[in-house]
Amino acid sequence: MMLKTPRELSELLDVPFSDEQLTAICAPLEPQVIIAGAGTGKTTAMAARVVWLVGTGQVSAEQVLGLTFTRKAAAELGSRVSSALTQAGLVADDDAQGEELVLTYDAFAGRLVRDFGLHLGLEGDTQLLSGASRYRVAAMAVTQHDEALAQLSRISHRSLPGRLLALDSALAAHLVTPERLRQFSQYADAQFAEAPLYRGKTLKVVEESREALAERLELLGLVERYRQLKQTLRLAEFADQQAQAVALAKEISPVSQVMRDRFKVVLLDEYQDTSAAQAILLRCLFSGTTPAQGQGHPVTAVGDPNQAIYAWRGAAASNIIGFPEHFPRVGGESAQRYELTINRRSGSRILAVGNALAAPLTGSSGGGIELRSPEGAAAGEVTAWEFDTLDEELEALAADIGRRHAGGTPWQEMAVLTRRNDLLGRIHDVLRDQGIPVEIMGLGGLLHLPEITPVVATLRLLADPVDNAAAVDLLTGPRWRLGPEDVAVLARRARDLVDRDEIDDAYELDDELSTVINHGDASQRPCLMDAAADPGDARLTGEARERIRLFTAEMAELRAHLGEPIGDLVHRIIARLGLVTETMINGDSSQLARFAGLCSDFPTLGQDSDLTGLLAWLEAEEEHGVGLERAAVSATDSVKLLTVHRAKGLEWDTVYIPALSEGVFPGADREGNWTTNATRLPAPLRGDAESIPQLGEYTKTGLDAYREQLRTEQRLSEDRLAYVAATRAKRRLVVSSHVWARGLKRPRGASQYFTVASGLADQRQEIIPLEENPQPEGERTAAWPAPPTDRDTSRAEAAELVRQAQELIASGGDETQWVWRSGVASGADQQRIASWDQDIAFLTEQLSRRASHQLVLPPGLSASALMELHRDPDGFATRLLRRMPRQPLRSARLGERFHDWIVTRFGASPGFDELDQRASEDPALRRLQEAFETSRFASMTPLGVEIPFLLTWGKLVLRGRIDAVFPSDDSDHDALIVDWKIGNRDTDPLQLAIYRQAWAEASGIAPARVRTAFHHVLANRFEPVEAGPELIEAAVARIEQT
Secondary structure, eight states: OOOOSHHHHHHHHTOOOOHHHHHHHTOOSSOEEEEEOTTSOHHHHHHHHHHHHHHTTSSOGGGEEEEESSHHHHHHHHHHHHHHHHHTTSSOTTOGGGOOEEEEHHHHHHHHHHHHGGGGTOOSOOEEEOTHHHHHHHHHHHHHOOSOOTTGGGSOGGGHHHHHHHHHHHHHHTTOOHHHHHHHHHHHHHHHHTSOOBTTBOOHHHHHHHHHHHHHHHHHHHHHHHHHHHHHTTEEEHHHHHHHHHHHHHHOHHHHHHHHHHOSEEEESSGGGOBHHHHHHHHHHHOOSSGGGTTTOOEEEEEOGGGOOOGGGTBOTHHHHSHHHHSOOTTSOOOEEEEEOBOSSSOHHHHHHHHHHTHHHHTSTTOOOOOBOOTTOOOOEEEEEEEEEHHHHHHHHHHHHHHHHHTTOOGGGEEEEESSGGGHHHHHHHHHHTTOOEEEOSHHHHTTSTTTHHHHHHHHHHHOTTOHHHHHHHHTSTTTOOOHHHHHHHHHHHHHHHOGGGOOTTSOHHHHHHHHHSOSOGGGOOOHHHHHHOOTTOOOOHHHHHHHHHHHHHHHHHHTTTTSOHHHHHHHHHHHTTHHHHHHHHTOOHHHHHHHHHHHTSOOSOSSSHHHHHHHHHHHHHHHOSSSSOOOOOSSSSEEEEEHHHHTTOOEEEEEEOOOBTTTSSOOOOSOOTTTOTTSOOGGGSTTGGGSOOOOOSSHHHHHHHHHHHHHHHHHHHHHHHHHHHTTEEEEEEEEEEEEOTTOSSOOOBOHHHHHHHHHOSEEEOOOOOSSOSSOOOOOOOOSSOOOOHHHHHHHHHHHHHHHHHHHHHHTOOOHHHHHHHOOOOHHHHHHHHHHHHHHHHHHHHHHHHHHTOOOOOSEEEHHHHHHHHHOHHHHHHHHHSOOOOOOOHHHHHHHHHHHHHHHHHHSOSOOSSSOOOOOSSHHHHHHHHHHHTSGGGGOOOSEEEEEEEEEETTEEEEEEEEEEEEOSSTTOSEEEEEEEOSSOOOOHHHHHHHHHHHHHHHTSOGGGEEEEEEETTTTEEEEEOOOHHHHHHHHHHHHHO
16 A cells, blocks of 8 residues: 555554654655654654655665664664564565665675675675674784883783773774874874973873873784784674775775665664764765765664763764764755654653753753653652662662562562662672572673672683782682781782892881782782792791692692683682582572673683683773673563663663762763873874864863863763663662762762752652761771681580580480570571571582582583483583593584674675675585575574573573574564574484573563574475473483483
C-alpha cells in the first residue's frame, strides 16, 4: 500500500506518534538533524521515517543505509526498521533483497576498505585487531623497542602499552600523522622556550609543559613501532580502516558517487558520539559544495548533545551542532533542525531533575533541549538523602533496595550508578553482605572486589618485581597480615640495599614506606622484593620474618610459571591464594569466576609480554573503562552496579545515584590536558579544534588562562553525565550524599547536583553535618602483634569450653554443669552454628580430596571441555592432572583461520557488488570461503559472531564462544544459533545446548525462543538440532556420578 498522510503512518504502525515526531518523520527528502532527548523514542522515529519514505515511494528499502555504534544497536535498529516495513506490508518476510542495510560506523569503514582498497594498493587479508588484543600487541611493541626512553623510564613499564594506545587512538580519531605531531611538538617547545623567566629560571608550569612535549615524542616512537608491528603481523584496527576509508573517499572520486547512487537515504544514529575522522568520512561521501558532489543528499543525523559523554575517547560533540552547516541542502542553506522533547520513559518529577541538571548545557550554544512529559504522565518519585559518612550512606542504600524488592520491584529493575569504578566494589560488598543478589557490569568495577584485588596485585608483582605498591598490598592484606612497623622496616632494608650512604638512621620509620612506594623514578626505586629475599639483620619481629619468608617462596614458585598461558597462570594464582575456597564459604564465587574467564579469553601471540599486555588492559579498564563497550545487561535477577558511562542507553524502574558529594560527583579532571599529559593530542591538532578551548600564549599567564577554560569545559562534561544518570530512571530516582569518608581531614559538601535534585525531591532526609570525621585515619601507634581483643578473649573461652566438652564426652561424665556454664544458643546463634557445620563439612571434604589426591574440577570449564569430560571422563582427568601441549592439527589451524575470516567478513559486513573480494591464497580456506558465499548465511546480517559467554550451571561456570547468532526466519523463534562445521568430525548437540542456554540468559529470552543448528560449510548443509537443557543436565549428572 502507498502512504499518503502522517495519520495513516500512525495507524499502520499502531504507534501514537506526537506532532513533533511526525514532523521529523515525514520531513522532506533532504538533510536534517534530529535533536532527540533522552527517552524520546529516537529509534522508533528513525524506523518510522524509513517506513514513510518507502511507503510514499520516495525510496526503496534496499536504498536505505543506517549507521550506529555497536552491533547490538545495529541489530536493534535493523530489527525495528525491518519489523516496521513488514508490519506496513512494504517488504515481505522472506524478501532478503528488499532489506535496508544497518551497520556500525566501524563496519561501514571496513567495508569500504575491503571493497575499494585495491585502488590504493591496500591488502585485503589483514586480521582485525580490537579490544584486549590491542594491548597484547602494544606490549610487544614496548618490549621490542630498543631506543633510549629518558622521559618514559620514570614510568612503570606496565603502564606504557596503555599510554601508547591512548596516543595512537587520539592520532587516529583526528587523522593526525606522526610527522605532523612531531613538527607541532618542536614548534610548541620553541614557543615555551621563549616564555619569560623568573629570577633567571624557567617557571615550573612551563618546564612541566616542555617535559610533557618531550615525553610525547618518546611515546610517539613507541606508537610508530606499534604501527610497524601491526603491518608485519598483518593486523589492522578499526581506526586504521577509518583512516584508509577517508583516504579512499578523498582520493578516489568514484567511491562517493557509488555510495550516493547505492544509498539514497542515510541515517546516522548517536551522531554526537562520532569522532572527527568519522564525520570527515561521512561528509566526503554524502555532502559536497555542489549537488553533483553530494550537496543536499538526504542524510538524517539523530543524537543529543546533552548525552555527549565520550569526548575522552575521541568523540566530538561539535559534529552534531555543526551538522546543518556540514550537510547543507541543495541550495546551500543549512540543513533543517528538528527536536524530540517528549520523554515517555521517566516520571515528570524525574524529568524536572534531569532538566535542572542539564540547565547549564541547554543554556549554552552547544547544548541540547529541555525534556517534557506527555499529558497524563505519572510524576514518579525523587528521594534525596544526606548522611554523615559514606558507610552510613551505603548501608541505607542497601536497606532501601531490600525494602523496594519486598514491595514488589524485581532485583533486575534496580541499578546503582556511580561516577567511577572505584566505588562499585564497596557497594557490591555492602549489598552482598545484606544477602542482595548483585552484579557488577564491566571489568573495571570487578577489579576493586576484595577477592580479586590480591590476584591483580600478584600479577603486577610477577610482571614487575619493583612494583612496591603491589608488594605492600599483598604483605599487609588478609593473607600475610604484616604490621605497619614491620613493613616500614622492610622498606628501610630496601633502601639500604640500594645505597647505604643515602640512609639516615634518624629517618622516621613512618616515612620509609611512603618514600619507597612514591619514588618518582622507577629505574632508581628501591625494591621491597629484594629486601624480602634478603632481610639481613633488619629489626623485624620473628613472626614477620617467617611470613616474609613464606611470601617470598610463594612468589618464587609462581614466577616459575610465567611461561604458562595467561588463563592458566590466573587460575594457578587463584588456587594458590585459596580464593576459590574462601569465596565459596562466603557464598558467592561468581565474580571471581567472571574475572578468571575474562583473563582466560585474553588473546596471546607469544610468551614474552602476554602478562604486560594483560595488566595494561586491566589498568585501562580500571582507569578509563567507562564505556569502551556499552554494558550488556544480563538476564540474571540481580541489582546492577555500573558507571554512568556504561549506563547510557539503558533504563531501570529504580535508579540510585550515591556519593553526590563535592570531589566525587562532579569529579575533578584527573587526566590533565595536552600541556601536562603526554597521551593527549595537542588541542590545535584536533579535528574539532575550532570548538574547544585553545592555549593563547605559551607562557605561565597563558597556561593559567587555558586551564581555567578547561575547568569550565570539565564541569560541562560532568553535567552531561549527571543528566544521563538521572534520566535512566523510570519511576523512582534516589540521590544521596555524604560529608565524611574514612580518613578525610576536611568535610565534603553536598555537590550542586545533590542540591538541585534535593530541591525537586518529594522525599528528603537532611542532617546537621558533624564537624569532625567520626572515622579518622591519622597517625596511630599500636603494639605488634596486637594485644588480644574482647573477641579474641571470647574465642579463647569458647575453645576452652570445646576442650572441656571433648573430655566429658570421652569420660562419660555429667554434662549438666558444663551446659549451664556454656549458656543457651539463641535462634540466630543456632543458624550460625549450622552454617559453621556446613563450612566444616566443605573444608573437611577439601582436605580429604587433597589427602587422597582426588582431582577437583576447576570452577570454570569451557564448553568443549564439558563435552570432552562427558565423552571421556578418565582421559579428561588425565589431561587436567598433567597438562601437556597437544599436537597442533592442520584442521584446527584451518578452523581458526576460517573463524577469523568470518569475524572479518561480518565485522566489515557483506561486501559491495561493485568489486569482488580478494580470495585467500590458501586453497583449503578458499574452498571454505567460496562454499560459504553460496550458503543462506552469506546474505544475512548476524546479531553477533564469536560471542564470548559465561554460563553458570549449578556449581559449574561454563565459558566459550558462540560461532554466530542470526535473527530467526520464523515467528516461533527470536534467534538462530549456528555452529560452523568444516570437517567430518561427529557433531555433539551438547555444544549447541550450552550455546542456546547462554544466549537465552544473556538476551533475557526463553530458551524455547532460540533455534540451534550446525552448518556444514563445504557441503552447504544446514542441520537443525533440538538442543534442550536436558543435555546439559545429563552431562553434569554423569560428571557427578563419575
